[in-house]
Amino acid sequence: MTDTTKNQSGAEFTVSPQIRQKYLKILDAEIETLKVAVLSDDFKKMANILHRLKGNTPMYGFHKLGQSCLEFYSKKDHFDTVDPNEIQKLLFKVIESYESEACL
Amino acid sequence: MIEVVGSSKLSSKLSSKLSSKLTSNLSSNLSSNFSNEASALEAVSHHRAIIIDDDASVVLLMSEFLESNSFSVTAYSSVQDFKRRALGGGDSRSGATPDVIFCDIKLPDGDGIELLSLLKEEFHRVPVVMITAYGNVELAVEAIKQGAYDFLEKPFSPSRLSSILESALRWRELVNENTDLKKHIAADLKLGGVVCISPAMNAVYDLVRRVAPTDSVVLITGESGVGKEQIARAIHDNSSRAQKPFISINCSAIPDALVESELFGHAKGSFTGALSHRKGLFEEAEGGTLFLDEIGDLNVSVQAKLLRVLQERSIRAVGDNKQKRIDVRIITATHKILQNEIKENRFREDLFYRLSVIPIHIPPLRQRPEDILLLARHFVGVFSTAYSIPVKEFTDSAKRKLISMPWKGNVRELHNLIERAVVLSAEGVIDDYDIPESRAVNIEESLKEVESGLPSLKEVEKRYLLKVLKQFDGKTEPAAISLGLSRRTLYRKLAELSLDCRPSSIGHSQPQLSSAGNVDVQNDRYH
Incomplete structure (x- = not known):
């Protein structure tokens, strides 16, 4: 079984279940690191991880997660001034997208 | 389109090793964990790729794709990692030249564009594809200006990766092919960019090879644009005169009044405006080669003087009484058929024989x-x-x-x-x-x-039958005996070829068709 979705340019994009499974392990670790970075207000690390995730997740078919990461990443220049609750909300959205797409 | 799906057993095993390590430490060195497997894989791989990227998920996806396409992949996670292992000899396969390199523009310890110059220096003729984040096109363009082959924007699809890969490999193949060809030719013959493989051109090269070391006068013929000057230059470059001047002049481009002065020079005061002594092209080419292009356009009076130069190996400048010995090899070229020019009295026959000691014809x-x-x-x-x-x-x-x-x-x-x-x-x-x-x-x-010079088999058959019929005054019986055919077969052939064997038709050199388009056997008076 393969997971076929569309990438940003609209082209058909197919990855094997095996490679998706491998990527999920990487993604798990990335999300965990993001949580730790948010909890410790490590804005630089947050920006780095979100930058990676927004670019990579669509390549593996995680489009909703990609959008959530992009939304979160767009605040990167104001992480220090944005309301912490807003940051939490953005993080929850990322986690929610991840869980909904990863369980498919 | 080549898809990631369906990778080989070897690559699956490799990826499995890769992923287990990646999960334990994302920023760890990716390649060191599968160098053994990659070495084994290399034995069955056709190509080698290098990926320089700290992003494990990009490396995973690209490795999987490349390995399923018969690539062995070596990945480096930073500039330092690349320098230490690939250039410092830490990698057991550092000596092998890759076929393609993928390099991230943003690396944790440096700039991919800066690394690009090192890559170009270390791996000549290897296409480097820069990996860039979405929206970083300006950087990618900058990378291309610095010598990158192309860029891959994240997120990318396998079809985009496949298309870049195919194009990069084709580019590398072409560059290698070009270099090999040049080496091959240069080892034997300096041709200055002339690269052809046809038997006709190989015959020309063979002639160039044999004639170059001599001082023989060469006449190069061929249509406009076939590369007559390149062949002349190749003769010069492969002769003992190679270090001396190669002077080229197009005879049709100089006004008749000035040709003599251009070729032989002029003395001071020899004509109005001759304010000082001026060397002609023969003198300029001293010790080297003078290439006279479009010699067929040289005016007849100058042709006589050129003939004299060829005979006496000396020149006399316009307005000067002294003869000066010269040591110049003469190569001429023309797109005209000089024999026709001779018939029309536009070219001297004696000069033609002097110039065409070695004729070289370049086919269109x-x-x-x-x-x-x-x-x-x-x-x-x-x-x-x-x-x-x-x-x-x-x-x-x-x-x-x-x-x-x-x-x-x-x-x-x-x-x-x-x-x-x-x-x-x-x-x-x-x-x-x-x-x-x-x-x-x-x-x-x-x-x-x-093939226009060759008649068809049918045409030859027609001509031959007509010739035989004519010989026997149109009588089919002796003609058939002479041809070794039965009369019936001869009639069939005449009908097939739409030939009319009446005497009036046979008398003509060209076969004639009957009004019906074939021979009327019943009305054949020779039946």
């Missing part, structure tokens, strides 16, 4: 179709380098069109057309619509032209 491009694509690719390489444009490939229809064109302007026309196509074609390929429609002709027409 349309008669050597095997050279067309080779030259076209050579010119694509030349213009891609000159204009810093990624090498473009020809589509199949473009190739067919190129081969079917009449090439009236020969290699020069091809050269100019490819320059335009390289510059103006919008995509990464040169398609048939990038080649002007009006210049193309049907391939059969080209072939007919090549």
Whole structure:
């Protein structure tokens, strides 16, 4: 079984279940690191991880997660001034997208 | 499209090892964990790729894709990692040249664009594809200006990766092919960019090889644009005169009144405006070679003087009384058929014999179709380098069109057309619509032209039957005996060839058709 979705340019994009499974392990670790970075207000690390995730997740078919990461990443220049609750909300959205797409 | 799905057992095993390590430490060195497997894989791999990227998920996806396409992959996670293992000898396969390199523009310890110059230095002729985040096109363009082959924008699809990979490998193949060809030719003969593979051109090269070391006068003939000057230069470059001047002059481009002065020079005051002594081209070429292009256009009075120079090996400047000895090899060229010019009294016969000691004829491009694509690719390489444009490939229809064109302007026309196509074609390929429609002709027409000198078998048969019938005054019985045929067979052949064997028709040299289009056996008076 393969997971076929569309990438940003609209082209058909197919990855094997095996490679998706491998990527999920990487993604798990990335999300965990993001949580730790948010909890410790490590804005630089947050920006780095979100930058990676927004670019990579669509390549593996995680489009909703990609959008959530992009939304979160767009605040990167104001992480220090944005309301912490807003940051939490953005993080929850990322986690929610991840869980909904990863369980498919 | 090549998809990631269906990777080989080897690559699955490799990826499995890769992923287990990645999960434990994302920023760890990716390649060190599968170097053993990669070595084993290399034995069955056709190509080698290097990925320099700290992003594990990009490396995972690309490795999987590349390995499923018979690549062995070595990944490096930073500039330092690359320098230490690839250049410092830490990697057991550091000596092997990769076929393609993928390098992230942003690396944790440095700038991918800065690394690019090192990559270009270390791996000549290896295409480097920069990986960039979405929206970083300016950086990617900068990278291309710095010598990157292309860029891959994240997120990317396998089809995009596949297309870049195919194009990069084709570019590398072309560059290698070009270098090998040049080496091969240069080892034997310096041809200054002339690269052809047709038997006809190989015969020309063979003649150049044999004639170059001598001082024989050479007459190069061929249509305009076939490369007569390049052959003249090749003769010079491969002679003992190579270090001396090669002077080229187009005789048709100089006004008649000035030709003599240009060739032989003039003394001070020899005519109005001759304010000082001026060396002619013969003197300028002293010790070297003088190439007189379009010799067929030289005016007759100067032809006499040239003949004298060839006989006496000395010149006399205009307005000067002294003869001066010269040591110059003379090579001439013309697109005209000089024998016709002699008949028309426009060219001296004695000069023709002096000039054509070694005649070299360069066949037109349309008669050597095997050279067309080779030259076209050579010119694509030349213009891609000159204009810093990624090498473009020809589509199949473009190739067919190129081969079917009449090439009236020969290699020069091809050269100019490819320059335009390289510059103006919008995509990464040169398609048939990038080649002007009006210049193309049907391939059969080209072939007919090549073979125009040879009559068809049917034509020969017709002529022969007519000749025999004429010999026997149209009598079919003795004609059939002479031909070794039965009369019935002869009639059938006459009918097949639509021949009329009446005496009035047989008397003509060309076969005639009867009004019905074939022979009327019942009314044949010789039946």
